[in-house]
Amino acid sequence: MINYEALFKVSYGLYVVCSGSKEYGNGYISNTVFQVTSDPPRFATCCNKDNHTAALIRSSGVFSVSVLQQEAGAGTIGTFGYKSGKDTDKLSGMNIRYGETGVPIVLNDAIASLEFRVEETIDVGTHLMFIGKLIHSEVLDEGAEPLTYLHYRTVKKGAAPKNAPTYIDKSKLEKAAEGKEYAKYECPACGYIYDEEKEGTKFDDLPEDWVCPICGEEKSEFIKL
DSSP states (O other): OOOGGGGGGSOOBOEEEEEEOSSOEEEEEESOEEEEEETTEEEEEEEETTSHHHHHHHHHOEEEEEEEBTTOOHHHHHHHHHSOTTTOOTTTTSOEEEOTTSOEEEOTTEEEEEEEEEEEEEEOSSEEEEEEEEEEEEESOSSSOBOBHHHHHHTSOOOOOTTSTTOOOGGGSOOOOSOOSOOEEEOTTTOOEEEHHHHSSOGGGSOTTOBOTTTOOBGGGOEEO
16 A cells, blocks of 8 residues: 655755757756766756656756755746647746756755766666756855755745655545535646645735745636635
8 A cells, every 4th residue: 555645754955957058948847956976076856758858858968956045036937847849838937057068957945056968878667767966066155055856846835746756646645534614725837735724824815916935826716625
């Protein structure tokens, strides 16, 4: 038996992983960036095969990682987490610097940046695991705390996008007890749940210009559960 709630106890950070060049680049939100060797320093990241960035990493052989701060805004998370690079130029309007390899590095809400050259690609089913050798890294903000997946879920009330390695189908989780006077509303774009009982304010009482705190979706688009 698998209790899927146990998977939420595993610690992760949240990052923007980018690839491409000055001519064209793309990126996505990842919570699977981790160090695998120390000398030389190598890191791994996983990317869904359907993600546009996966093809860019394979063709360019480079990727960057921007470590997000705890107070990262809905604009950064919404753009890189819930929009497709096949339809949207995610880097447009963003604060971008290009690394030693020419890879784009997102500076928005970032407290550190790392640049890698791919040494190995491993097929792990739905995802590709890219192992890269560290080329360059720097601290961008000494004072800010890094954003963790736990903080994203419990404080920002965010959910993993469908292509994320940690995505769990809601049907596999225990359903909440029925018959409560409070209601819950779901953002159709990112899966954020507005729980009236936890928030202390009825959804209908929120101002009409209220938007999803995770991805910026309008209130009118929310679906009552």
